[in-house]
Amino acid sequence: MFPVVFGQSLLLNRIPVDWIAILAAVIAGLGAYLVQTSDTSTQRRSASKWIGIVLLIASAIVVMARVPMTLERMLFFNFCGLAIIGCVAFITARQPVYAACNFAIAVLSVCGLFMLLSAPFLAAATMIVYTGATIIIFLFVLMFSQRAHLQVQDVALNTPGLAMIASVGFVCLVLIASAGYKVPGLMSSGETIRVTDTVAEGTSTAGDSLAVSNPTPDETSVAIISKSPRMTVAGLGRVMYTEYLWLVEIAGSLLTVAAIGSIVIARNREYNVAGSEEARSNAS
């Protein structure tokens, strides 16, 4: 019976729940909700906006106080904080142009995280694609359809409370899952892998030429930075054009189809070239 098994497994393997992290998530969600609903079409309360900002800062302090700081963590959490600030400003900004700029801030901070996670090519590509192309084109469309005043769709919100409850619940689930499971991988807990400098760049594509040494049993979490095999752009390119070449081709075809489709969809049928509608109706 499925429910019995489910209940038993929940009882037996008691998942360690990190209540303080969940508390921080709930506080941050409450703060974001207060900031978002402080300035809508039906109400304007600057007090709740500032209370929300204070709650967000409090949750950040709770998180920072629990994690011992090293330089890498400091960089990582700085980028995380900047990204979260960008996200909150994105979902709370009234003027859509400002929202788009805050989205750019969030994505640039995530590019910093990519850089820390040894994905420099993806950091550059994300900067170019998201903040270079996407944001600029979205800003073009925003200004193309922009009125002189704020519209009702810029100010009013759809179900902010339910949305915030859903997303805070999602973050809590992620926290519980990441605390309860140790992900099996190359760097399992208690093992550290050192890459010597003699390992040439690009030769460690699958981490097969690595020496496993220096077990540190006190380290409960899984180390992923500066102990992992060196990921290089050259290795990524080699994998792209040997192992996954057909996927690259499919992606290129998809881009072509999307470009043609977007031209067809966005075409204004009232202004056809040389009166082709009239010509067609006359011919038929």
Added chain:
Amino acid sequence: MTLSIEHALVMGGILFAAGLVGFLTRRNLILLFLSIELMLTGVSLNFIAFGQHHGNYQGQFFVILILTIAASEAALALSLVVALNRYRNSLDVNLWRDLSEQKLKTKAVATEMGEADHIPMQFPTLTPAGLDPLTKQLPANYAEDQSSDPA
């Protein structure tokens, strides 16, 4: 002590949740699509963290595919936004509620701006430099000054 994979995963979850809130609450069509891009960014962060964790390039390659999908989606979404804006002359997503299920109960939403919301957009202003020829008469020796200026 170094970074752990949980931090990156939780950060990806937070980005996804922020995009979710943006998608469920905002009413501007363009901001809806930007929220989807934010959710995709969170997923990309998860993929890169897992790829780093396992020490291979599959996660990074999947993120390249996600970038491609996001670019295609942005192109199609923008053309759809332009087309929808042409039909209803507005970017409000609630104007397209008649596309939803008929039996679905929908709450009444604000369709008019409140009195307090009629604030003009604030655009940046530039400090005026030099003479404004439309409002102020140029001095008589203006051209001579320009020609005799050694710089």
